[in-house]
Amino acid sequence: MNKKMIITLSLGGCMLSAQDFSKQWEYIEASSQETNPLELLEVWEYFYQKPINLNDLKEIKQLKTLYLLTDRELKIIIDYCRTNNLLSKYQLQILDIEIESLKRVKDFISVPQTNAISTKISSDFFTGIQFLNPLRKGTKNKEYLGSPFKMHYRYRTDLKKGWRLGINLEKDHGEPFYYKNYDINNLAFNLQFQGKGKLKSLLFGKYDINIGEGLVFGTSYRINNPYFLSYSPINITKASLSSKEYNYFEGAASEWKIKDLSINLFVSHKKLNGTSNIDKTGLYRTETEIKKRKNIKENLVGLTFNIEKNKYQISIANLIYQSHFKDFNPNYFQSIYLSKSYYNMKYSSETVVQNFTYWASIQKLTISTSNNSLISLQFRARMHELFNQYRSDYSHFSNGYENGILWSFQHNFNKKWQFRATFDHFKANFSKKDVSMGRAIYTQISRNTEKRKMRIQFQYKHLSETQKKSQFRLFYQEHLNSNTRVNVKGNYTFNLGSLNSSMQTNLYQTSRNKKNKINISYCTFHATNSSIFWQGPYFYGSFNSKFLYGKGIVTTLSFQRKIYKTTLGIQMNYMHYADRDKIGSGNEQTNEPYKSEISLYLKWKN
Amino acid sequence: MKLIHLTWSVLISIYACAQNTENLLKNHFNPVFSEELKAIKFYSQINVLNPEFGIHNSKSHIFFKVQKRSYQLGYEQYGYKLFKDSKYIISSNQKLNGWTNLGLSMNLHHLKIYETEKHTAISFNLGLSYKVEQYELYLFIENPLNNNYEKNDLESRFILNTIYYWNTNLHSDLQFEESIHTGFHLKHRLSYNYQNSFNLSILQAFRPFEYGFRIGYKKGEFQWFSQYKKQAQAYSTGIGLIYQPVYE
Numbered sequence: 087m088n089k090k091m092i093i094t095l096s097l098g099g100c101m102l103s104a105q106d107f108s109k110q111w112e113y114i115e116a117s118s119q120e121t122n123p124l125e126l127l128e129v130w131e132y133f134y135q136k137p138i139n140l141n142d143l144k145e146i147k148q149l150k151t152l153y154l155l156t157d158r159e160l161k162i163i164i165d166y167c168r169t170n171n172l173l174s175k176y177q178l179q180i181l182d183i184e185i186e187s188l189k190r191v192k193d194f195i196s197v198p199q200t201n202a203i204s205t206k207i208s209s210d211f212f213t214g215i216q217f218l219n220p221l222r223k224g225t226k227n228k229e230y231l232g233s234p235f236k237m238h239y240r241y242r243t244d245l246k247k248g249w250r251l252g253i254n255l256e257k258d259h260g261e262p263f264y265y266k267n268y269d270i271n272n273l274a275f276n277l278q279f280q281g282k283g284k285l286k287s288l289l290f291g292k293y294d295i296n297i298g299e300g301l302v303f304g305t306s307y308r309i310n311n312p313y314f315l316s317y318s319p320i321n322i323t324k325a326s327l328s329s330k331e332y333n334y335f336e337g338a339a340s341e342w343k344i345k346d347l348s349i350n351l352f353v354s355h356k357k358l359n360g361t362s363n364i365d366k367t368g369l370y371r372t373e374t375e376i377k378k379r380k381n382i383k384e385n386l387v388g389l390t391f392n393i394e395k396n397k398y399q400i401s402i403a404n405l406i407y408q409s410h411f412k413d414f415n416p417n418y419f420q421s422i423y424l425s426k427s428y429y430n431m432k433y434s435s436e437t438v439v440q441n442f443t444y445w446a447s448i449q450k451l452t453i454s455t456s457n458n459s460l461i462s463l464q465f466r467a468r469m470h471e472l473f474n475q476y477r478s479d480y481s482h483f484s485n486g487y488e489n490g491i492l493w494s495f496q497h498n499f500n501k502k503w504q505f506r507a508t509f510d511h512f513k514a515n516f517s518k519k520d521v522s523m524g525r526a527i528y529t530q531i532s533r534n535t536e537k538r539k540m541r542i543q544f545q546y547k548h549l550s551e552t553q554k555k556s557q558f559r560l561f562y563q564e565h566l567n568s569n570t571r572v573n574v575k576g577n578y579t580f581n582l583g584s585l586n587s588s589m590q591t592n593l594y595q596t597s598r599n600k601k602n603k604i605n606i607s608y609c610t611f612h613a614t615n616s617s618i619f620w621q622g623p624y625f626y627g628s629f630n631s632k633f634l635y636g637k638g639i640v641t642t643l644s645f646q647r648k649i650y651k652t653t654l655g656i657q658m659n660y661m662h663y664a665d666r667d668k669i670g671s672g673n674e675q676t677n678e679p680y681k682s683e684i685s686l687y688l689k690w691k692n
Numbered sequence: 693m694k695l696i697h698l699t700w701s702v703l704i705s706i707y708a709c710a711q712n713t714e715n716l717l718k719n720h721f722n723p724v725f726s727e728e729l730k731a732i733k734f735y736s737q738i739n740v741l742n743p744e745f746g747i748h749n750s751k752s753h754i755f756f757k758v759q760k761r762s763y764q765l766g767y768e769q770y771g772y773k774l775f776k777d778s779k780y781i782i783s784s785n786q787k788l789n790g791w792t793n794l795g796l797s798m799n800l801h802h803l804k805i806y807e808t809e810k811h812t813a814i815s816f817n818l819g820l821s822y823k824v825e826q827y828e829l830y831l832f833i834e835n836p837l838n839n840n841y842e843k844n845d846l847e848s849r850f851i852l853n854t855i856y857y858w859n860t861n862l863h864s865d866l867q868f869e870e871s872i873h874t875g876f877h878l879k880h881r882l883s884y885n886y887q888n889s890f891n892l893s894i895l896q897a898f899r900p901f902e903y904g905f906r907i908g909y910k911k912g913e914f915q916w917f918s919q920y921k922k923q924a925q926a927y928s929t930g931i932g933l934i935y936q937p938v939y940e
Contacts, residue, residue: 611872
């Protein structure tokens with residue numbers, strides 16, 4: 087049996103277990119933190135059902151949105167696919183890329199001639215339910231109009247002649263299924279057409295918009311992490327079946343392609359939640375909360391032109407946006423995005439103008455100094471008055487201070503060791519009187535092998551003498567054997583002279599036939615003046631992350647079983663505070679110092 | 693050939709014995725420690741925290757094997773004449789594979805304050821160990837459900853120990869400790885063994901800052917340890933004795 091055959095068999099073996107994305111999640115867990123599992127899962131689900139065509143230059147770039155490959159690996163794959171017409175995705179095995187990396191993305195890529203997955207998987211169904219104990223005050227007092235269960239249903243299917251249909255329905259704890267006039271709670275729907283002619287795509291329903299670098303419109307999921315140096319826009323519109331109740335659009339979108347020119351036309355009409363300001367909580371349980379629901383009319387029309395050739399990309403977008411929370415006057419936006427590669431350098435920029443008055447701009451220069459090093463310089467400026475309800479959160483790590491200079495450095499010492507550093511100087515743009523300048527430093531050193539992964543992160547942020555924070559994060563993971571892995575995470579935040587800390591361990595056990603999985607997690611936290619981020623072990627369909635404040639423990643136990651085309655899962659989550667007798671306030675209050683959640687899900691794939 | 697094997701296995705077991713007993717001197721007892729102690733063993737330790745009032749911390753443990761499974765029985769006490777916080781421990785462990793062990797211990801706590809209060813509580817601890825050639829990992833979860841006498845009066849901690857062997861004589865033990873009640877603590881111990889007879893350890897803690905040293909001596913079935921520690925609130929001096937009547 088030769089080496090290539092062994093690798094092919096091992097890739098095939100991985101396919102049996104990869105449908106729950108635990109392999110992919112393991113990589114994300116080791117490489118970054120503070121991610122939104124559900125949004126990322128939605129991206130993986132999308133490309134699992136609609137794999138990226140390796141022979142389509144535009145589609146290959148979408149590999150980046152999976153967040154499962156390093157910049158170096160991406161470059162190698164894109165360069166290879168650009169110069170070769172592939173007959174099979176297994177041709178990627180000859181590249182200088184770890185086999186583990188290829189296993190992670192294997193289910194999301196295809197070459198149409200030999201693609202078996204995209205025709206085989208035609209539909210999937212998911213249902214999940216979650217129950218909280220003890221009941222919240224709002225449920226006990228009957229302030230909440232709905233049941234105390236959280237419920238989630240999703241169905242997706244391929245239809246004939248390139249059409250696809252997706253429906254997603256979700257309700258939170260205490261929310262009713264129906265509001266007055268048969269208005270269904272958080273219903274998402276989309277109908278999508280994928281064409282092979284000039285009309286490349288047509289979609290109706292819920293979708294995301296990504297224009298340029300996301301200065302005004304960038305609603306797709308992005309890992310909110312300062313260590314990801316660059317971002318390149320790929321799809322202007324993308325169908326979404328996410329349960330998010332804000333940061334999306336609803337209507338119709340289309341894309342035409344004539345040689346190197348792509349034209350996108352989209353319209354959106356929906357009602358935002360809120361009264362004078364947009365309500366982003368997504369919780370509508372009581373009469374008062376329901377009054378905020380779908381109150382503010384919002385319309386959007388956009389037309390974009392995009393020209394893309396080997397070394398450059400130019401994108402011009404024209405948008406008209408009107409909303410009641412902005413006096414319902416139309417706002418005109420023009421966005422110009424430019425990207426140019428020159429040998430080992432890449433320059434990209436986006437400039438946005440609103441009503442020919444307010445503007446924002448971002449300029450980036452990324453230089454590959456060798457095969458293993460990358461330097462990125464970024465300059466950003468933004469007028470405070472510029473519309474910012476849908477901008478992408480790329481600058482979140484600088485607290486949204488969008489006048490600044492940032493530079494990042496990344497070096498791979500070898501295949502195992504990597505170092506990353508980002509330095510950011512920024513200035514507040516929301517206050518003219520009190521000029522506030524800040525600086526932030528982010529460093530990360532990591533060592534990754536198949537058996538062992540470790541990561542040390544240090545972050546320092548200084549806004550003023552009274553607002554400075556340092557953070558250490560440690561991550562260590564060991565594969566105890568081929569079926570068991572354990573990881574330990576430490577979070578240490580120094581804030582105003584106090585140390586806030588948490589230590590967590592997760593144990594993942596998979597049965598030999600890969601059909602049963604057990605995860606156990608335990609975390610002790612001691613946070614007195616700054617919250618600590620906690621992320622539970624990966625469990626499909628459940629947003630297992632929290633900010634912890636106070637003293638206590640969180641423990642989780644979950645079990646998943648695969649039976650033919652169906653996967654079943656149950657998770658129990660228990661949180662106990664040692665420094666209080668009651669948790670929460672208002673309707674969310676419980677009269678016990680503990681909270682527990684039981685989640686169940688069923689997933690079926692054809 | 694057999695003689696070489698026999699000599700080698702004896703050397704290895706003596707070496708392992710000399711290393712592993714040090715785990716007993718930690719400020720916590722991970723139930724997986726008992727797996728490493730292959731023969732019956734008695735261990736006793738006393739640390740004097742305040743000689744004026746007689747505040748002390750004492751421990752007595754016995755380790756034994758029944759049907760290839762190792763067990764530990766122990767008694768620990770903290771306090772002085774008028775205040776006694778006692779703990780009775782029973783623990784055992786399960787070998788998961790050649791490198792991994794899982795341990796469980798059950799504790800019965802008893803608090804007696806002279807002529808005023810008496811309290812009893814039960815708690816359990818979990819431990820996991822992973823050992824490869826040059827390093828060892830120990831996870832320890834103490835009282836994970838935060839059981840208590842009345843309210844938050846029993847320790848609940850999560851401890852990670854990473855032991856790295858620089859060579860056969862020298863090793864480092866880095867301890868990350870997260871307590872619900874007192875937060876984060878970081879400790880380091882550097883330990884040197886000379887000809888399996890003498891042992892010298894330097895102890896540092898970085899939060900709160902503490903330091904100390906320990907000297908050990910092994911002769912026949914006995915091992916003695918003497919320890920001095922400068923703690924955040926007080927000085928402590930202690931002595932430990934390990935007796936192992938049967939060689940492995």
